[in-house]
Each structure stands twice: as C-alpha cells, then as structure tokens.
Amino acid sequence: MAKKSVKDLDLAGKKVLIRADFNVPLDSDRNITDDSRIKAALDTINYIRESGAKLILVSHLGRPKGQKKEEFSLKPVAKRLSQLIDQPVKMADDCIGKNVEEEIDKLKDGEVILLENLRFYSQEKANDQDFAKQLASLADLYVNDAFGTAHRAHASTEGVTHFLDSAAGFLIDKEIQYFQKVLTEPQKPFVFILGGAKVSDKIPVIENMMDKADSIVIGGAMAYTFLKVKGVDIGSSLLEEDMFEVVKKILAKAEEKKVELLLPIDHLITDDIKQGENVETTESADIKSGWIGVDIGPKTQKEFSQKIKDAKTIVWNGPMGIFEKDKFAQGTKAIAEAIAESEAISVIGGGDTAAAVKKFKLSDQMSHISTGGGASLQFLEGKDLPGISALSMK
Numbered sequence: 001m002a003k004k005s006v007k008d009l010d011l012a013g014k015k016v017l018i019r020a021d022f023n024v025p026l027d028s029d030r031n032i033t034d035d036s037r038i039k040a041a042l043d044t045i046n047y048i049r050e051s052g053a054k055l056i057l058v059s060h061l062g063r064p065k066g067q068k069k070e071e072f073s074l075k076p077v078a079k080r081l082s083q084l085i086d087q088p089v090k091m092a093d094d095c096i097g098k099n100v101e102e103e104i105d106k107l108k109d110g111e112v113i114l115l116e117n118l119r120f121y122s123q124e125k126a127n128d129q130d131f132a133k134q135l136a137s138l139a140d141l142y143v144n145d146a147f148g149t150a151h152r153a154h155a156s157t158e159g160v161t162h163f164l165d166s167a168a169g170f171l172i173d174k175e176i177q178y179f180q181k182v183l184t185e186p187q188k189p190f191v192f193i194l195g196g197a198k199v200s201d202k203i204p205v206i207e208n209m210m211d212k213a214d215s216i217v218i219g220g221a222m223a224y225t226f227l228k229v230k231g232v233d234i235g236s237s238l239l240e241e242d243m244f245e246v247v248k249k250i251l252a253k254a255e256e257k258k259v260e261l262l263l264p265i266d267h268l269i270t271d272d273i274k275q276g277e278n279v280e281t282t283e284s285a286d287i288k289s290g291w292i293g294v295d296i297g298p299k300t301q302k303e304f305s306q307k308i309k310d311a312k313t314i315v316w317n318g319p320m321g322i323f324e325k326d327k328f329a330q331g332t333k334a335i336a337e338a339i340a341e342s343e344a345i346s347v348i349g350g351g352d353t354a355a356a357v358k359k360f361k362l363s364d365q366m367s368h369i370s371t372g373g374g375a376s377l378q379f380l381e382g383k384d385l386p387g388i389s390a391l392s393m394k
C-alpha cells in the first residue's frame with residue numbers, strides 16, 4: 001500500500017505543518033549561497049497555498065546543538081522564500097510556545113509562517129515525545145517534504161506523525177516513486193555504479209544491490225581495496241585493510257549469484273594529491289610503488305560507459321575519483337556523460353554524486369537526482385526510512 005500524498009489531504013482552511021529541508025549553505029554575512037533546497041520545496045508549498053490552507057513551515061539549519069544561536073536562524077530563508085513565492089513569509093522567533101501559537105492564530109488562509117530552527121532544541125534530534133506533541137499541536141495536518149532528513153527519526157520527521165494525519169510532499173513522493181521503481185521492478189539490465197571514498201560505508205548497499213543488479217561497477221577510492229584483495233598492486237592508494245575479509249565475501253557472493261562485478265582496469269595516478277603536478281595514466285590495473293590512484297583511467301571509462309549504454313536501469317552513488325579537483329574529475333565526468341546519453345531510467349544518489357552531476361551541468365539529463373545523501377543510501381541498503389514509514393497510508 002502506498003503512502004498518502006499531499007494530494008490526498010483535504011487542505012482548505014486547515015493549518016498544515018510542513019517539514020521542509022531548508023538547511024541551505026550561508027556565507028559569512030549569512031547570505032544564502034545556494035537556494036536549490038528552498039526551490040525544491042516550492043511545488044509542495046505552492047500547492048498547499050493554492051489549496052487555501054495556512055502554512056506552518058519547519059526546518060533545521062546547521063548544527064546549533066540544542067542552543068538558540070542567531071548564526072543558525074532561519075531568517076535568511078524566510079526572506080528568500082518570500083521572494084520566490086512573491087508573498088510575505090512571517091518569521092517566528094521560536095518553533096514552539098505561546099508566541100508561536102498566537103502568530104499562527106493570526107494567519108489567514110494561504111498565508112505562510114516559517115518557525116525558527118528546530119535544532120535550537122535538543123529534543124528535536126532526540127525525538128522527544130513532548131516536543132513532538134507541542135509541534136503537532138500547532139497544526140491540523142502534517143506534510144513531510146524533507147527527504148534529506150527522512151532517514152532520521154526526529155521529532156519533526158517521525159514524532160509528529162503520532163499526533164497528526166500525515167502525508168508526503170511532492171519531493172518525498174517523487175523520491176519514493178523512483179527508488180521503488182528501480183529497487184522493486186527494475187528493467188534489465190540493471191547496472192549499479194558505486195564509487196566514493198570508503199568500502200566500509202557502503203557494505204550494506206553492495207550487499208542489498210547484489211540481490212537486484214545485473215552488474216555492479218566499482219570506481220573511486222573504494223575500488224583499491226577490492227583490487228588489493230585480487231592481488232593487484234595499488235601503490236599508496238587509499239586502502240582499508242580491515243575490510244579484506246568483507247571484500248572477499250562480497251567477491252565470492254558476486255560469483256555465486258552471477259552478478260558481474262567490474263573494477264577499474266587502468267587509473268589516473270599522482271605522487272602527490274595536494275600538488276597534483278605529476279600525473280600519469282597507468283597501462284594496466286597495477287599502480288607503481290608510492291603513487292596514488294585518484295581517478296579511473298581512459299580504458300576503464302570506456303568499459304564502464306559501454307555497460308551504461310547497454311543498461312535499462314542505472315543507479316549511481318559515489319564519484320569515480322577526486323572529482324572536486326578538475327584534474328582528477330574526468331572519470332566521474334565520463335560516467336555522468338554516459339548516463340546522460342543513455343535511454344535508461346537513471347537514479348543518482350544524493351550528496352557528492354548529485355554535486356558532481358551539477359558541476360558538469362548534466363542534471364537535467366538524469367531521470368531523478370535524489371535530494372538526500374544519507375537518505376538515498378538508506379533506500380539503497382533496502383532499509384526503511386523512519387520519516388517515510390511513519391507517514392499515513394492511503
């Protein structure tokens with residue numbers, strides 16, 4: 001059974017508590033440097049506004065660690081949001097309490113108030129029931145559109161659902177639809193591309209995807225631990241020796257399940273990541289002593305791209321190299337381009353991978369770019385996300 005969507009709610013005249021993800025980056029003068037998270041919530045906000053409800057927006061911002069600190073105030077978000085919706089957005093000085101209740105009572109249908117940073121209270125992250133009850137008491141209905149925190153059971157994501165009828169906003173609804181589609185009924189061949197820094201962070205993902213994907217393509221720093229286990233020389237590349245046994249088991253399981261596991265066959269290497277002056281491409285998978293693998297090489301790019309071309313479903317999580325440095329970004333770019341050109345359904349895991357795709361200006365050519373790093377990883381691990389599980393059923 002599916003979760004209730006905001007479209008299933010009778011909104012007119014109701015007070016609606018909306019959990020958004022307004023955790024935007026700010027510069028030293030507290031100007032918003034990237035407003036995409038605010039823009040991402042606009043569909044839900046506008047729909048609820050146009051339905052004639054009163055909007056009570058809540059979010060966290062940064063890490064105030066349970067203390068009220070001006071530097072973590074959501075005021076800059078209220079200002080930016082009011083520009084984006086071309087309507088004043090009231091800013092409350094708190095997220096619970098008498099003052100907030102009075103401000104909410106003054107709202108007319110279609111009006112919007114943003115409450116102050118939820119994480120000014122340590123009770124938010126602790127999923128304190130009293131705090132959740134106080135938040136819930138401000139409204140008649142609850143809509144969660146903050147996918148980025150849906151993998152956390154916090155008062156504003158899980159706690160409040162015990163007291164209010166609840167639904168997914170458009171953003172979360174879309175995330176659920178795409179992840180369910182690729183994880184439960186993927187069109188084959190299904191290619192899962194995995195990169196990033198550490199094997200240890202991604203073991204549950206590999207294990208879950210082994211049951212679903214036809215091919216698992218591994219790049220990034222985590223590939224070196226796999227290569228080392230296979231007897232390849234990896235020079236001074238990043239290595240997690242304590243993962244050897246786990247990696248051996250993964251390799252054996254892949255063979256048993258007949259899941260193709262592709263590893264880099266050449267690399268871009270340097271003798272100094274910081275300086276990055278001496279850069280070479282290897283002939284084979286071996287890396288000479290003292291040198292470090294920083295990206296997949298051209299042969300690997302070609303091989304991985306061919307796999308992508310043949311795929312009908314693609315899920316990608318983690319960069320192929322140290323893409324933050326232009327010199328080491330080519331492998332990640334080649335993969336992003338191959339996915340962009342592909343006809344397959346493509347789902348891009350959040351965080352670094354989404355940032356990479358954005359950097360290469362290819363975002364529009366992906367079927368879905370997840371807005372949550374940790375949350376998308378948890379989906380790929382096959383685990384429930386408390387902020388989604390808690391929402392009401394249709």
Ligand code: AMP
Pocket residue numbers: 195196197198201219220221222238293294295317318319320321322323324352
């Ligand atoms: P993750 O958060 O696990 O997805 O890891 C992303 C990080 O992995 C990025 O910051 C990349 O710079 C880093 N990364 C990717 N490939 C390498 C590599 N070969 N050596 C060191 N770091 C890498």
